Amino acid sequence: MILRSWLFVPGDSERKLAKGRENAADALILDLEDSVAKERQQFARETVRGFLQAQPDRARQRLWVRINPLDTEFALPDLAAVMAGAPDGIVLPKVYSAAEVTMLDHCLSALEAREGLARGSTKILSVATETAASLLTFHTYLNGVTDRLVAMTWGGEDLAAALGASDNRNPATGEYDDPYLVAKSLCLATARAIGAQPVGVVHVDFRDLAGLEADCHRDRRAGFVGKIAIHPDQSAVINRAFTPSDEEIAHARRVVEVFEKNPGLGTVGLEGRMLDMPHLKQARNLLALAEQVGAKG
Ligand code: COA
Ligand code: MG
Numbered sequence: 001m002i003l004r005s006w007l008f009v010p011g012d013s014e015r016k017l018a019k020g021r022e023n024a025a026d027a028l029i030l031d032l033e034d035s036v037a038k039e040r041q042q043f044a045r046e047t048v049r050g051f052l053q054a055q056p057d058r059a060r061q062r063l064w065v066r067i068n069p070l071d072t073e074f075a076l077p078d079l080a081a082v083m084a085g086a087p088d089g090i091v092l093p094k095v096y097s098a099a100e101v102t103m104l105d106h107c108l109s110a111l112e113a114r115e116g117l118a119r120g121s122t123k124i125l126s127v128a129t130e131t132a133a134s135l136l137t138f139h140t141y142l143n144g145v146t147d148r149l150v151a152m153t154w155g156g157e158d159l160a161a162a163l164g165a166s167d168n169r170n171p172a173t174g175e176y177d178d179p180y181l182v183a184k185s186l187c188l189a190t191a192r193a194i195g196a197q198p199v200g201v202v203h204v205d206f207r208d209l210a211g212l213e214a215d216c217h218r219d220r221r222a223g224f225v226g227k228i229a230i231h232p233d234q235s236a237v238i239n240r241a242f243t244p245s246d247e248e249i250a251h252a253r254r255v256v257e258v259f260e261k262n263p264g265l266g267t268v269g270l271e272g273r274m275l276d277m278p279h280l281k282q283a284r285n286l287l288a289l290a291e292q293v294g295a296k297g
Helices: 014-022 038-054 075-085 098-115 138-142 157-163 178-194 209-222 233-241 246-261 277-294
Strands: 005-010 027-031 062-066 089-092 123-127 149-153 197-200 226-229 268-270 273-275
Touching: 005 014, 005 233, 014 027, 014 038, 027 038, 038 062, 038 075, 062 075, 075 098, 089 098, 098 123, 098 138, 138 178, 149 178, 157 178, 178 197, 197 209, 209 226, 209 233, 226 233, 246 268, 246 273, 246 277
Parallel strands: 005 027, 005 226, 027 062, 062 089, 089 123, 123 149, 149 197, 197 226
Antiparallel strands: 268 273
């Protein structure tokens, strides 16, 4: 199932959790990491567990949890607390390589057994670019990583801190500087190489919905299938941008049709443009995407 919008909700805010549940986001990420003050960690764990237990129906909106990084003392207590609520997945921040994903896989297997959950039912989204090392270890995901890893995203803020940057954007254009575009591209390529969903990075200026929309279209052109949100107003914009439009679907149908009417031809013309196999593949991908996201109505 393709998840288009993933809305972060601070795990210690009952008000925001309730608000998130009414929101159009395809998934909520109940956060136990950076949006929670360390004094509130235990309260946030219990609040998130209670929220998950009270929300067993996840058909319209999946409920994921972001835990603390595995190299901190918080991660295992986070997991031990929330698994009783059977989260749909765990968001793993600040990874160095696929090794942490493998470690999380093992922890989840043990906790699923404890909770009587099917082994492998808890999925993983890795935030794949928040450490300096992470930019050099993407190949480790290709060596047979767990099937739980269904989505990958990247981050520019923690990476900037890790790289010693004073800023991560070009002040003249507002566009990300080179290291962050490398992070984005490596995340996209790796996710596609292992059959995971590439998820676009958060648009931090949450009042700028036009900028968010442009950012979503840029991500979608590149191959991302969804985006992280931090504010409820962002979800509908993201859903719309990552849902194929009627015109796109109609065009894709015409592309498939023209190839079907000309069996044995590798190249055809349509509306004055040359089409070959990559165009047919793109058209089929778009129709498959439309079917998957259209199914939710
Ligand atoms: N999830 C659910 N509800 C949210 C929300 C979120 N992420 N962000 C805001 N809301 C709610 C607010 O509580 C408010 O509801 P209310 O009027 O009933 O109290 C409403 O939406 C409007 O919020 P607004 O006033 O526009 O924003 P804010 O100034 O209260 O909050 C942020 C701004 C950035 C603090 C907030 O959006 C937020 O907490 N975002 C998530 C941060 C996070 O998880 N970061 C970690 C990942 S990078
Ligand atoms: Mg962070």
